[in-house]
Amino acid sequence: MADISSDQEADLNLEHQQLSSLEESSPRNRRLYSFVGTYGGDTPNLSRVECAKQYLAKQCTTLTFLCCLNSFLDKIPILRCLKEYKIRKYLFGDIIAGITVAIMHIPQGMAYGVLTTLPPVHGLYVSFYPVIIYMIFGTCPHLSIGTFAVISLMTAQAIESVIQPSMNMIDSNQTLSSISSSGSDLLMINERISIATTLAFLVGLVQLILSFLRLGFLTVYLTEPFISGFTTGAAIHVFTSQIPYIFGLKTPRGVNGPFKLPKLYVKLIGILLRDINWISTAIGICSIIALYLAKYLNERFKSKIRIVLPCELILVIIGTVVSHFTKLSTHGVSIVGEIKRGLPLPTMPTFNHVNELISPAITIAAVSLSISISMAKMFSRKHGYKVSANQELLAYGISNVVPSFFQCYPNAGSLSRSVVQEGSGGKTVLIGGFSSIVLGSVIMALTPLFRPLPMACLAAIIIVNLKGLFFQVKDFVFYFQISLLECTLWTMTFVSVLLFDVDIGLYVGVCTSFIINTIRTQKPRFVTLGQVKDTGLYKNIDYFPSACQYPRIKILRFDESLYACNAPFFKRKFYELIGICPVYSPIICCGEKLEENKSEEPIYKYVILDCSPFNYIDTVGVKLLIQVYKDLKKRGITLYLSECRFEVRHILDAMKFYEKTELYIIYVTTHNAVVGAINALNSAPVNNDESNGPTENQV
């Protein structure tokens, strides 16, 4: 607690002068009614019809042709970007960033394509088409749309739940190309692709509907603790899905229902010892360690090596070369296999299984938009530009719908790529365009080169990229120390994602959010106030033990809005605090007669309730106050209210509170109420042995 500075000492005179002119209001205006009558104005209570008319009038003024045109063009942000583009300032940075991000897209696209249980080239498509669309309609230059682990996982689960389980086990020892060579397996691959594209279309449609209905505000319910807990739990699911690829095992099938993850681990441990492929394991573990070290060193010495090393691409190249020359596939190591060359032509999604896909589509839409929007908002806060939730939803929607015609599955923003995109010096959304140029070239020409790449390398890329999500566990520690309620939300979401599944975790998390918002209002602090010496301030006597309390006057403050869900608690605690407890006589007495506990006189004559925390009070709250007032009156105690804001005043008026109680029990400030109570005590017949002056609070 540092000393005040010297110039403030000099202000002492000025302040005294101001204070003496700012005297407390005269007794006439102590009572709320008089105060409002003296100083208040007409309540600007526009009827709802008036408000609606004003709003419509305002909308109509903007219905000129030019305004409509501008409004339409605003939905295509790239036009504004091109209009304001400064070639000298932005172009080089955007090109470099585009190339850097494309280099990350290539291995990640293939890896996440496999995670989706589709041929890896589809991951490359998802890194190409949606990025172009987002460049046209999106507003966040640093957000990197494309493949994302959690969304790929959820897509895979949706496909699994729909597809005919014609094989019980995917044999991950075989290459995907050898699978596709047989007719029925080819059919199954096509079936998966068609389900995935239908899903992407539906996901985009949901997002577009939300955008058109301007429901972007719903994203506020997907709060930071929720997203953190959710993505951390989902990361563990992603990690688990890659373990078979590292160790060269078959992915166990038929594990469903609650506690899916523990059951899966039990099965994996069972088959691990039996079927482990040591070469694949060695490649996987080495890749993980090498990649992790490389990224760590790159991060550590970032300031010296100005550029971001493309560690994943280097791993992919090394892995491909080594596998090619040592012919690893002949040793039972699973490889990526044939990857189709060339960009696909537009084809209609088949829209089979739409009924079964609607529910996963809604869940995937919610998760993908919440992750993308929270990242966009984080960058907007950091760099000072504005992102509009509804425009972003439009962008995400179109970037799922249109690419679904080009064999793409659902996409979202990826944190790791976005951070790289931000750090590589790009400034505008054109980064996406340059990235797609590079990626398009790769897809057109270079994909056959990746044929011998071991799957274990791709799995290593996925696992190492989960590091950021795993580190979110420190959020749990942060919330635990700061805010137990947010910690509860994080934990409930994380645990339900872990124990049940990703979509159930989403719903549990959102419900917990709502329930917590109610629960935290149910048992607030209900404190006794005392007057801080030499001031007109009334503070909690627990934290300000030197604050005085007047005998026979109790000042209370209920630190939350009073409504149905906390009214019973209010009532119980209120009577406890003013010392009125029900007489409890046990059924079987222990021998001696209990004294009659009921005193004739209540301890307090006046109870003042400071209503400043009441941001809201409902009819149940008002009825309770009336009931308490009447009950106290019977006991010879008068209840005063103070510091009532408009929310409280207008419902007291509406419910005719004053007719049921008294007109003059509501004071403007707590101090006014105390003065009123002292005056009333002094004018009442006096008990000569009692003083009404303040006494120190005895702790």
Next chain:
Amino acid sequence: MADISSDQEADLNLEHQQLSSLEESSPRNRRLYSFVGTYGGDTPNLSRVECAKQYLAKQCTTLTFLCCLNSFLDKIPILRCLKEYKIRKYLFGDIIAGITVAIMHIPQGMAYGVLTTLPPVHGLYVSFYPVIIYMIFGTCPHLSIGTFAVISLMTAQAIESVIQPSMNMIDSNQTLSSISSSGSDLLMINERISIATTLAFLVGLVQLILSFLRLGFLTVYLTEPFISGFTTGAAIHVFTSQIPYIFGLKTPRGVNGPFKLPKLYVKLIGILLRDINWISTAIGICSIIALYLAKYLNERFKSKIRIVLPCELILVIIGTVVSHFTKLSTHGVSIVGEIKRGLPLPTMPTFNHVNELISPAITIAAVSLSISISMAKMFSRKHGYKVSANQELLAYGISNVVPSFFQCYPNAGSLSRSVVQEGSGGKTVLIGGFSSIVLGSVIMALTPLFRPLPMACLAAIIIVNLKGLFFQVKDFVFYFQISLLECTLWTMTFVSVLLFDVDIGLYVGVCTSFIINTIRTQKPRFVTLGQVKDTGLYKNIDYFPSACQYPRIKILRFDESLYACNAPFFKRKFYELIGICPVYSPIICCGEKLEENKSEEPIYKYVILDCSPFNYIDTVGVKLLIQVYKDLKKRGITLYLSECRFEVRHILDAMKFYEKTELYIIYVTTHNAVVGAINALNSAPVNNDESNGPTENQV
């Protein structure tokens, strides 16, 4: 606005004296840190371990044998009642009340028994056994447990959903006795009874579990608007179920799914014109009118005719006598038929279909306990005794479990009977005992007398008794005028009960409750404050137009706790209020060049945020404040906070707010902050053409 009384003029001197000694705190203590340092005490921050230890220690002191015994005996409230019973004072009133209520039970029991699609005698059992149990374990003397329309309806629906649909239509033209004479129909009746008793057992079990886990507090979520809307909607379902009996139609079957009620009405109107039985209709309509008139007149002249006329019993007697002598059953009018005589012996419920019955059991348990407890609380408020939610739950639970061994279905408190019970002069729970004596005699001896009673009479009794529930529609008007949020809750519950079903309505209502609690915090008022002349008070300039604002100082107040769900709204409105809007340039200009909107100097130099409404602030809120502070600092504006309570102070400390902003921007009161801002403005280099004194607010 009445004038102040004369004695208050005389107090003027006293108040001046007090006020001059209660000067504003010195500048040293204007800043929050210094204030807390000077006046604050050690934060009584018991660690959670300490709190737990104290609690356990307190529990252990009550672990003496005598305390445990008393605690056990407290769970059998009738012991206390008998211990404190004053025969002279209570006995006569209790006997009269018991007989009065029994007289209501007889016709209602039979009617609601039929509503449950069971033989009517089971309604009489439900009016007998649970009442005895409640007498032993319940705490509310005025609550009349037994049959209740809504619960009977839900029981019937549960039975329907489980039982084999062996007949498509119940022929309500036949007597239930003629149905039971055929073998397969007898089997079906037995099947229904066994399902109903299993359901009663499960309902009681749910209530007992809630009681043992001391989850009575959960009943707070079943708020007044919810119960009102719910029971009103359910009353319409009950009314609909009785229409076939009035008109002598067959109850349509196979109507399920959403919009059940409208579909049912369509079907009924279809068969009405075809199958209507005029005699039954005449009896029904006449009974309704006669009963309604009788109750109305009885209510009107209550003060003259001291007693409550047993209108329903009189109707039953008249109906029985008329039907017997005119042999109505031969004219196609459906009658009650043979009613078993005698009280049943205990038999185990069969526990078939337990899996299917769990969900209806939970719903019925929730509805029945919420209705019963809300009535108990209403009577306890009115008469000044205490009811304990957990003890009541125990009573309801046992009064469902034990009677399930005696062929009873689930029960609840009934408002109409409870009001009568209250009004007949009874004082203790022994009313139930006397009522059961009367009822037991009827069941043992008199039931065959009711054989010719027309079903239309019972239906009339049910319909007229719904009047109270229908009148709850005026609650809608009340809430509409006073509190839109509660009105929304009422409407959502009512509409979903109507359009879908009673159990879906329950869940929708509870979810709406939670959602509304969050939604109302999302767009609170965000107001500008001004200083009320001659006072140190700062009020909303909309309601106090004469309040002064200082140039270059903006005082704002956000009227709700700041957390994740309203942080985006806060941010948007904040910048709007201080006049910092993003520069919008349309893509296509309309010809003239728009002026550069950005002024060099911001309008305000100091923005003071009054944090008195912040009952809670989470990490998202604190991060937002830090971000806003930094952003304003870049624009040359300083943000001050004032009126921060402990909830805000401790999280600002925990999140190291002061390290990220400044130590001295938090003031104790808004007035302190204004003085601080004025001082800072005065000591800054002055623009000679600006004055820093207050100016009238221009509306």
